[in-house]
Amino acid sequence: MNKYRSHNCAELSEKEIDKIVYISGWLHRKRDHGNLLFIDLRDHYGITQCVIENNNKFFTVLEKSKPESVLKIKGKVVRRASGTENVELKTGKIEISIETLEVLSNAKELPMPVFGEKEYPEDIRLKYRFLDLRREEMHKNIILRSKVISFIREELLKLGFLEFQTPILTSSSPEGARDFLVPSRLNPGKFYALPQAPQQFKQLIMISGFDKYFQIAPCFRDEDARADRSPGEFYQLDLEMSFVEQEDVFSVVEKLMINLFKKFSSKKIINDAFPRISYENAMMKYGTDKPDLRNPLIIFEITDLFNREDIKFDIFKKLVKSGSIVRAIITKNTKDKPRSFFDNIDKWAKEQGASGLAYFTLEKDGGIIGKGPVGKFFSEEALKELIKICDAEIGDSVFLACGKKKEVEQLLSLARDKIANDLNIINKDQFSFCWIVDYPMYEYDEKLKKIIFSHNPFSMPQGDIKQLNFNKPLNIKAYQYDIVCNGIELSSGAIRNHIPELMYKLFSVAGYTEKEVNDKFSGMINAFSYGAPPHGGIAPGIDRIVMLLADKKNIREVTLFPMNQNAEDLMMQAPSNVSEKQLKELSIKKDIKK
RNA sequence: GGGGGUGUAGCUCAGUUUGGUUAGAGCGCCUGCCUGUCACGCAGGAGGUCGCCGGUUCGAGCCCGGUCACUCCCGCCA
Numbered sequence: 066m067n068k069y070r071s072h073n074c075a076e077l078s079e080k081e082i083d084k085i086v087y088i089s090g091w092l093h094r095k096r097d098h099g100n101l102l103f104i105d106l107r108d109h110y111g112i113t114q115c116v117i118e119n120n121n122k123f124f125t126v127l128e129k130s131k132p133e134s135v136l137k138i139k140g141k142v143v144r145r146a147s148g149t150e151n152v153e154l155k156t157g158k159i160e161i162s163i164e165t166l167e168v169l170s171n172a173k174e175l176p177m178p179v180f181g182e183k184e185y186p187e188d189i190r191l192k193y194r195f196l197d198l199r200r201e202e203m204h205k206n207i208i209l210r211s212k213v214i215s216f217i218r219e220e221l222l223k224l225g226f227l228e229f230q231t232p233i234l235t236s237s238s239p240e241g242a243r244d245f246l247v248p249s250r251l252n253p254g255k256f257y258a259l260p261q262a263p264q265q266f267k268q269l270i271m272i273s274g275f276d277k278y279f280q281i282a283p284c285f286r287d288e289d290a291r292a293d294r295s296p297g298e299f300y301q302l303d304l305e306m307s308f309v310e311q312e313d314v315f316s317v318v319e320k321l322m323i324n325l326f327k328k329f330s331s332k333k334i335i336n337d338a339f340p341r342i343s344y345e346n347a348m349m350k351y352g353t354d355k356p357d358l359r360n361p362l363i364i365f366e367i368t369d370l371f372n373r374e375d376i377k378f379d380i381f382k383k384l385v386k387s388g389s390i391v392r393a394i395i396t397k398n399t400k401d402k403p404r405s406f407f408d409n410i411d412k413w414a415k416e417q418g419a420s421g422l423a424y425f426t427l428e429k430d431g432g433i434i435g436k437g438p439v440g441k442f443f444s445e446e447a448l449k450e451l452i453k454i455c456d457a458e459i460g461d462s463v464f465l466a467c468g469k470k471k472e473v474e475q476l477l478s479l480a481r482d483k484i485a486n487d488l489n490i491i492n493k494d495q496f497s498f499c500w501i502v503d504y505p506m507y508e509y510d511e512k513l514k515k516i517i518f519s520h521n522p523f524s525m526p527q528g529d530i531k532q533l534n535f536n537k538p539l540n541i542k543a544y545q546y547d548i549v550c551n552g553i554e555l556s557s558g559a560i561r562n563h564i565p566e567l568m569y570k571l572f573s574v575a576g577y578t579e580k581e582v583n584d585k586f587s588g589m590i591n592a593f594s595y596g597a598p599p600h601g602g603i604a605p606g607i608d609r610i611v612m613l614l615a616d617k618k619n620i621r622e623v624t625l626f627p628m629n630q631n632a633e634d635l636m637m638q639a640p641s642n643v644s645e646k647q648l649k650e651l652s653i654k655k656d657i658k659k
Numbered sequence: 660g661g662g663g664g665u666g667u668a669g670c671u672c673a674g675u676u677u678g679g680u681u682a683g684a685g686c687g688c689c690u691g692c693c694u695g696u697c698a699c700g701c702a703g704g705a706g707g708u709c710g711c712c713g714g715u716u717c718g719a720g721c722c723c724g725g726u727c728a729c730u731c732c733c734g735c736c737a
Binding site for chain 2: 096098099100101102119131132145146148149157174176180183184186189239242243261262264286287288291517518520522523524557630631
């Protein structure tokens with residue numbers, strides 16, 4: 066028998082009554098009656114109540130021990146008197162009558178308690194992450210994360226995927242996020258980059274003939290944080306398959322996701338086959354390429370209405386004449402909502418930097434009328450037309466946004482969420498997945514005044530590649546796809562372009578010469594000229610998946626040791642200064658502007 | 660880089676609207692009492708640069724300016 070424990074803290078039951086046992090764990094909670102002392106001893110597995118009386122010489126030791134000290138307790142398992150059982154505890158029918166105890170490790174007074182599940186400031190939680198992680202909720206999240214990863218491994222191994230590791234020190238790549246750089250000692254002045262994703266390596270694995278690969282891959286991007294985005298590093302389930310079309314990837318990943326979410330959550334998955342929405346359609350109906358499909362609200366295009374003579378809404382009409390568009394959100398049966406409901410939304414829109422959201426309700430007063438601030442500008446005929454376009458009814462409300470296409474999309478996308486939340490029409494007990502497909506290969510960057518890749522430059526363009534019209538590059542679509550669940554982008558993937566000539570052409574549209582492509586992507590381009598299989602894959606974000614399964618809004622709740630928003634590790638104090646000697650070895654000089 | 664929110668005891672927060680005696684509560688901590696608790700109870704106690712700096716004022720936790728920290732968002736994230 067091990068010297069620390071014969072049983073863990075969740076194990077003992079009536080079966081062990083009268084046995085002498087050893088258990089070890091943290092002093093979770095103390096209830097001191099003066100001459101009788103109860104403690105809850107906690108380990109990873111659970112909690113066991115132990116009791117000691119003042120005739121025991123260890124009584125004062127225990128009385129003086131602080132919470133979270135680590136104890137080893139030896140004692141007899143006894144049945145709790147009827148009426149003193151605790152049904153909440155797995156071990157609640159018994160307790161340990163302490164004979165001896167040993168303090169294995171003393172705890173100082175705690176900066177944050179472990180007992181209780183109150184909220185604490187995040188900087189303290191991050192600094193004392195080891196205490197935070199002892200708490201039930203966090204402990205549970207991290208266990209869930211581990212189980213999710215194991216499950217994914219099992220499923221993919223069953224399907225014939227092989228797990229490989231790819232380099233962490235690699236080369237900096239153009240396109241995409243800012244790289245983390247690592248100076249090279251042996252090559253002064255040169256730098257490695259940490260991979261933003263194992264993108265090129267996974268393609269090289271396919272070219273190396275391994276057919277199906279996956280990896281729980283760390284990815285590094287030096288970009289600013291968000292609630293659902295850690296600064297610095299995150300994990301992807303990176304996977305890639307040879308000789309596949311988009312549908313093959315879809316069927317593997319869709320099944321994996323459904324099995325995973327069914328296994329680890331009791332929430333209902335609305336669509337067993339994920340609906341597919343084209344990028345264009347998503348932008349139209351939801352204003353975003355990561356729509357929350359639990360939200361029933363839809364955006365309608367009604368710009369043309371504003372060319373009608375019988376609409377007198379002059380501000381909008383003027384804007385439309387100069388190229389603005391008008392889109393609308395309809396909310397069902399909301400005519401009796403208080404004025405404050407509408408005003409709040411208008412106020413909110415103004416806070417978003419928009420000029421506001423115009424609104425009115427559709428009511429019947431003899432004929433159909435628009436009631437509300439701007440309702441009077443619409444004739445009955447115009448309202449009938451609007452009702453037709455937007456599939457609206459009497460009693461519904463209409464919210465209108467007017468502006469440049471991008472602004473309207475962005476505002477109405479946020480407004481969809483805002484209004485639906487205010488109306489409480491989002492079912493929080495559901496997962497609603499979809500594929501967003503048919504992404505454009507390129508987009509026009511207004512700031513740089515040039516054409517850039519809209520997603521992954523290695524994606525295969527759609528259609529007959531001999532017939533592609535490179536004079537109209539913005540019309541080229543790619544075999545590029547995202548999985549979205551409840552408004553969160555879970556993964557991004559593509560069928561890759563394995564044809565070097567085509568790749569040069571595609572890059573030239575984005576302003577890269579053949580030489581530049583050769584320089585920047587030498588490993589891969591070279592490999593493509595020695596026989597590359599058609600291949601494709603995807604990379605679901607592990608952190609976000611666990612976030613959804615754990616029902617957390619913040620990625621740090623499902624990460625063991627996250628950094629804060631300034632990309633600092635408050636516990637390890639990273640990043641930190643290094644010695645002059647280290648810098649010298651690396652041929653690095655500091656030049657800090659202040 | 661920009662915008663919003665927050666900052667008062669170890670922790671959670673009240674007090675800021677309308678400036679005015681010694682800044683409060685709960686949890687935690689310390690001391691004492693308590694033999695059936697499981698958020699144990701009871702009594703007492705310690706604990707504060709009201710984030711920091713400056714200004715206005717007879718007087719600032721409260722008003723003004725600046726600054727710092729944390730957080731949320733925008734930009735950014737192929």
